[in-house]
Each structure stands twice: as C-alpha cells, then as structure tokens.
Amino acid sequence: DRLGKHISLTEAGERLLQYAGKILDLADETIAEVVRSKEPQGALTIRVPESFCVHRLPPVVKQFRSRFPKVRLSFITCAVENLQKDLRKGITDLAFLLTDSIQAADLEVEALGFVHIMLVSSPGHPLAAKPKIQTRDLEGETILLSKVDCSYRRSFQQILDQENVRPGTTLEFNSVAAIKQCVMEGVGITILPEIAVAREIAQGRLAALTWGEGEMEVALLMIWYEERWRSP
Secondary structure, three states, X not given: OEEOOEEOOOHHHHHHHHHHHHHHHHHHHHHHHHHOOOOOOEXXXXXXXXXXXXXXXXXXXXXXXXXXXXXXXXXXXXXXOOHHHHHXXXXXXXXXXXXXXXXXXXXXXXXXXXXXXXXXEOOOOHHHHOXXXXXXXXXXOEXXXXXXXXXXXHHHHHHHHHOOXXXXXXXXXXXXXXXXXXXHOXXXXXEEEHHHHHXXXXXXXXXXXXXXXXXXXXXXXXXEEOOOXXXX
C-alpha cells in the first residue's frame, strides 16, 4: 500500500515476509552445514537492559570473546516495545528482559534469576528521613523513569494506579546514569535495579527508601524466537 510518500505491507505482504525470512534462514543453514567452518563466526544482535549491560555483562562478553573471537556482537538497549516483532523478524537474535513474564507461544523463554528493584532518592530528600514510606507518600512527587531498562516500570505504574496515586511530574530518560545523577542532585526519586544503585547507596550518594509495599522483584528473562534458525 502506498500512503503518500510512504509504503506499507499489506496483510498478504506480511505473510509473505515471514516465508521469505524462513527461506533466507534455510539458505544460511544450508551454507553453514556444507561449509562447516571449524570456528564459529557471524554476527549476533542482542537487546539488553542498560543496568544489566553495565553491571553484569562485561565479564560475560570478555569470556565469550576469548572463546569465539570471530563472532561479531552488537548490543542494543532494551525496550519492550516491538521486541517480539523484532525477534520474529530476525532483527534481534537474543533479548534479555527485566519483567514479570512474557506471553508468546512461539518465543522460548529462560528465567536466569530475579532482580531486586529499589526505590531511591537523594539522602537529603524529605522521604529519605522516613523509616518507611507508603505508596500515598509518592503523591505529587517528581518521578524519574527509564525508557531503556525494560518493563519493571510498568509494575511500578500499576501499583500507583491501584492506589490512585498521581505523581506531580514524570521525567523519562534514555540513560540510567543520567537518572542517577539527577536523583543525586535532588530532582526527584526513581526506581532502579539494585545492581545499578548499590555502589551509590554504599557511598551515601543515594538513599534506599523502605517501601511499605515490600520488596519489588522482577525476573531476568532470556528470550529468543524458537522457529528461527540459529547459526552454530
């Protein structure tokens, strides 16, 4: 379909695209089986949450590179939007996601563990002086949220909605580091994985808020499309 200066696939085109992808995968598989290189090579595109990429992935990448030096790795900041579509199309080979669950029959999902999500502020923030805060205490507060650290923010938003709590302002960032810096400057409060804020809390640059809702945990999931051929 041509829409002005743009074109889009029809329903039939979308179906054809899926078959075309399978044909290309089969061609790659055929070449790999016939040539059978002694050493794995090729490219992998991986979507990963920023906090996980910064604090957990570097030693894994180092080990992987030492074992498979000819494999090219491309890391993309994780955003839950369009993730399933990108996995099915082969735009993304592998994804890591911080979330409660993912519902898709054609996706393989492996839970790697659980991540503690913390509510933090600057040490001088009024909420930091309270031994325990309730969800209603967040009414009117400035909340800083990440666009790139996956979907645990959705769980946080659901809790606020259930309690009918409305923040004063919500600021969104593409950088976890920027969020932490703004929170340390007293701009507002945020929720981030414990691994992303543990050092700053230990140094006294951030304060962990004890939330009456209890600890918030999400699973770290590894996800790939089961029907797509994967090179050795």
